[in-house]
Amino acid sequence: MHATFSYPKYSFTPSDEQRTGAVRRHPVVIVGAGPVGLTAALDFARKGVPVVVLDAEDTVSVGSRAVCYAKRALEVWDRLGVGQRMIDKGVVWKIGKVFNGDRMVYQFDLLPEPDHKIPAFINLQQYYLEDFLVTEARKSDLIDLRWLSRVISAKQETDHAVLQVETPDGVHPVEADWVIACDGAKSSVRKMLGLEFQGEVFKDRFLIADVVMKADFPAERWFWFDPPFHRKQSALLHMQPDNVWRLDFQLGWDADPEEEKKPERVIPRVQAMLGADTPFELEWVSVYTFQCRRLERFRHGRILFAGDSAHQVSPFGARGANSGVPDADNLVWKLALVLDGKAPDSLLDSYSDERVAAAKENILNSTRSTDFITPKSDISRVFRDAVLELAVDQPFARSLVNSGRLSTPTTYSDSPLNTPDADVFAGRMVPGAPATDAPVEREGQPGWLMEALDGRFIVLYAAGNGVVPAEVAEALDALAAGPLPLAWHAVTERRRGIAGELVDSAGRLRERYDLTPGSLYLIRPDQHIAARWRRFDAAALSAALDRATGR
Numbered sequence: 001m002h003a004t005f006s007y008p009k010y011s012f013t014p015s016d017e018q019r020t021g022a023v024r025r026h027p028v029v030i031v032g033a034g035p036v037g038l039t040a041a042l043d044f045a046r047k048g049v050p051v052v053v054l055d056a057e058d059t060v061s062v063g064s065r066a067v068c069y070a071k072r073a074l075e076v077w078d079r080l081g082v083g084q085r086m087i088d089k090g091v092v093w094k095i096g097k098v099f100n101g102d103r104m105v106y107q108f109d110l111l112p113e114p115d116h117k118i119p120a121f122i123n124l125q126q127y128y129l130e131d132f133l134v135t136e137a138r139k140s141d142l143i144d145l146r147w148l149s150r151v152i153s154a155k156q157e158t159d160h161a162v163l164q165v166e167t168p169d170g171v172h173p174v175e176a177d178w179v180i181a182c183d184g185a186k187s188s189v190r191k192m193l194g195l196e197f198q199g200e201v202f203k204d205r206f207l208i209a210d211v212v213m214k215a216d217f218p219a220e221r222w223f224w225f226d227p228p229f230h231r232k233q234s235a236l237l238h239m240q241p242d243n244v245w246r247l248d249f250q251l252g253w254d255a256d257p258e259e260e261k262k263p264e265r266v267i268p269r270v271q272a273m274l275g276a277d278t279p280f281e282l283e284w285v286s287v288y289t290f291q292c293r294r295l296e297r298f299r300h301g302r303i304l305f306a307g308d309s310a311h312q313v314s315p316f317g318a319r320g321a322n323s324g325v326p327d328a329d330n331l332v333w334k335l336a337l338v339l340d341g342k343a344p345d346s347l348l349d350s351y352s353d354e355r356v357a358a359a360k361e362n363i364l365n366s367t368r369s370t371d372f373i374t375p376k377s378d379i380s381r382v383f384r385d386a387v388l389e390l391a392v393d394q395p396f397a398r399s400l401v402n403s404g405r406l407s408t409p410t411t412y413s414d415s416p417l418n419t420p421d422a423d424v425f426a427g428r429m430v431p432g433a434p435a436t437d438a439p440v441e442r443e444g445q446p447g448w449l450m451e452a453l454d455g456r457f458i459v460l461y462a463a464g465n466g467v468v469p470a471e472v473a474e475a476l477d478a479l480a481a482g483p484l485p486l487a488w489h490a491v492t493e494r495r496r497g498i499a500g501e502l503v504d505s506a507g508r509l510r511e512r513y514d515l516t517p518g519s520l521y522l523i524r525p526d527q528h529i530a531a532r533w534r535r536f537d538a539a540a541l542s543a544a545l546d547r548a549t550g551r
Contacts, residue, residue, distance in 0.1 A: 004212060004242040004283060005127050007059045010134070012148040018172045025160060026052050027339050029176035031151050031189055034061065035126065035321050036307030037182035038133035040328035042080040045142040046455055047336040047485075052174065053143065054165060056150035056183075060134065063284040064125035064210050066321040067238065067246055071111070072409040072434060073325040074118045075450055075527070082136050083118065086129060090122030091239045096221040098403050100388040102228050106398050107220075115508050116437045117448040123219075123240045125210075126321075154179065154192040154303065161302045178335060179303045182324075185291075187309035193300055197312070199293030199363060203253040204374045207287050209266050211245050213280035223403040225373075225388055229272035234373050234403075237273070244283055247273060250374065257287040290314040290370050292363045298327075298352040306331060311359040313366035323362050326409060326526075327355050333455065333525035337549060342483050347550030350417055358410035372402035409434040412528060419522075419531035419544040426514045435527045436512050441495065441503035449509060452489055452502060453527045457545065459488035461536070462510070464517025466496035475538040484545060485525065491515060524548055 017024045028044060030037045033055035044051045069086070077083040097107045111120035137143045152171065153164035163174045181189035222237040229235070233250035240246055249269050251260055259265060266285055274280065294311035298304060307324030331351045337343035375381035390397035412418065412432035419431060429436065438449045452458065459476055461468060468490050476488040490501045491509055504510055513521060513532075522531040522544050531544035 004244055005125065007062070007127065008131065008134075010058045010145070010147040012058065012168050013146075014167065014169045015144070015146060017174070018167065018169060021172075023173055023175055025175045025177065026050070027177050028052070028180065028335065029054065029161075029163065029174060029178075030180045030182055031163070032182035032184060032307075032309070033057075033130070033134070033145065033147075034182060034184060034307065035066070035129055035133065036324035036328050037180070038130065038137055039076065039080065039325050040180055040182065040306065040332055041137055041143045041145075042082070042133065042140070043328060043332040043455070044336065045137075045140040046080060047332065048142070049336050049339060050142045051144070052176070053137070053145050054149040054151060054163070054174070055145070055147055058147045060127045060130035062127070063286060064127065064240060064244065064246065066126045066129075067123050067240055068322075069122050069124060069129070070322040070408070071116070071118050071120050073322050074122065075437070076325050076329045078118060078450070079453075079455060079527075080136070082132050085132050086124055087119065087122055089128055089132075089241055090124035091219050091241055092119045092122050093219045093221065093239070094120040095218070096223070096403075098391075098401060099222065099224040099227065100385075100392075101224075101226050103392070105388055105391045105401065108398075115439050115506065117439075117450060118437065123238055123246070125240055125242075125244065128241070129321075151183070151188055151192075154189050156301045156303065159302075177302070177339065180331065180335075181303060181305045181309045182307050182328075183309050185308040185312050187305070189303065190295070190305065190309055193303065195295055195300065197293035198296060199291070199312075200367070201293070202290035202314070202370050202374070204290050204370070205251045205253060205255050205257060205260075205287055206290070207249040207251050207255075207260050207266065207269070208285065209247045209249070209270055209282060210240070210284040211247060211270055211274075211280040212243055212283050213245060213274070213278060214243055215245065215274070215278070217245075225384075225403070227273070230269070235273065249273075251287070255287070260287050261285045290374075292367050292370070294356070294359045294363060296356075298355055299348055304331060304335075304348065304351065306355075310355070311362070313362050314370050323358060326358065329526045330355055334550075337484075343549045343551060350415065350550060354410075354412045354415050354417075357412065357414065361410050369402050417524070417530060417548045417550070419540075419547055421532065422540075423532070423534040425532060425534075427512060429513050429521070429529055429532070431529050431531055433529050435523055435529060438504070438508035438512055439506050440491075440509060441505060442501075444495070449502065450527070453523055454487070455525050456485040456487050457525060457530075457548070458523040459486070459541070460502070460513070460515075460521040460523065461488060461490050462515040462517055462519045463490040463492050463496070463498065463501070466490075466492045466494070466498070468498065469536075472536045475536070475541075479541070479545070484549065486545075522548070 236248035306327035
């Protein structure tokens with residue numbers, strides 16, 4: 001196998017508590033230093049919460065694994081200081097093409113709207129992603145990364161949890177007020193608590209082959225139904241950095257995973273796709289089974305589950321890491337408020353409510369993709385093939401084609417934290433929706449709305465004619481000086497010199513949020529809309545903050 005990445009080796013260092021035998025109670029312990037666990041650790045550090053991260057290994061994930069990262073996850077990482085590094089290294093793309101046989105059915109654009117800081121998608125091998133996250137985490141004195149530290153027991157007391165951790169220097173206990181299990185699809189913590197996934201394992205297998213080659217394919221997602229090089233099955237091609245290409249081949253349920261991973265089986269398949277004369281080298285090979293499963297609840301006392309330890313979906317649609325990162329984004333601000341005594345621990349139940357709803361949405365989309373890609377009956381296959389034929393010339397049929405509906409963020413429509421609209425607004429920025437970006441000017445410099453949504457509660461106030469009434473400014477200043485992490489910004493059409501103003505000179509912010517003079521939005525620390533009004537009402541805003549923090 002050809003290697004384009006040098007895997008780091010992280011050394012084991014015994015902790016003070018292991019050396020001395022004195023057990024410490026930590027506010028938060030995260031199990032698993034993958035994308036979700038490291039994202040949570042960085043967010044806790046940004047909020048001033050010390051965190052211990054335990055990982056059984058001593059390096060990043062082996063193989064490219066997750067490669068496709070969506071705009072919403074990248075916005076989270078950008079807020080945590082690593083998004084731009086990922087974008088710079090990754091392959092930026094937004095065009096997808098769908099083929100039936102050797103004919104293109106249609107193509108789609110995932111970000112047709114202009115003026116966003118973050119691209120629709122990037123492709124980046126998971127080992128780079130984790131390496132960047134580890135590098136950033138090591139800069140913080142609040143993140144204690146402990147490698148070669150395997151959790152072998154998890155028990156809960158009334159007000160804390162106790163983990164037994166196996167290391168090269170023996171086994172020792174680690175106590176935590178709260179534990180976040182981010183230890184993947186085979187989560188040991190989940191098994192220790194005797195928790196079962198509910199859902200479906202589909203009877204189909206797919207081969208992943210990452211190959212190193214120089215090719216002139218564009219940076220697009222190409223998906224084939226019944227390609228001439230792999231008849232009656234499906235295939236996928238994606239570009240990654242370092243001249244690495246991700247190829248997926250549907251194998252069928254009867255395929256032997258161990259046999260199919262052997263080079264003598266993989267190479268002919270790749271040659272059939274690329275052409276016998278195309279030089280390439282294999283970098284990584286794996287076989288996976290479609291699974292769409294989740295825990296019934298993501299909170300179990302003092303232990304919370306996030307990422308693949310809480311839910312699994314099939315890879316088509318890029319819904320794995322792209323749903324795990326919003327888990328961390330949703331959970332961390334809530335737990336930080338609970339730890340700080342600013343919210344009741346019942347707020348954490350809303351983490352489960354909102355992210356279970358997101359998991360259901362992802363599983364539904366992933367199940368539909370699986371059913372379309374691998375029809376389970378003759379009539380389903382007839383329908384699928386008819387849709388593909390129609391989609392060549394009939395735009396209406398393209399919405400029925402499902403080669404993996406790509407990840408989009410969930411709107412928490414039924415969240416108990418939302419304050420329902422009392423006024424009429426147009427557009428998508430409803431309570432529960434993830435905030436959308438827009439170009440703005442900040443302190444005389446070009447910038448972006450998402451940069452102003454910095455992990456605190458944010459109030460956006462549309463200042464008509466650039467004027468913020470004194471009573472509004474005084475009330476907002478009082479809230480900002482209060483116990484909750486909160487800031488406010490006046491939205492103006494041209495620069496007025498107001499402290500913290502966002503100048504919406506292009507009008508995108510007004511357009512996307514349907515802002516009229518005097519309107520205001522309350523946006524949560526995870527950049528979801530909590531409430532909105534057409535005029536300022538201090539009591540209504542205070543009540544919405546109480547509701548959004550579970551008080």
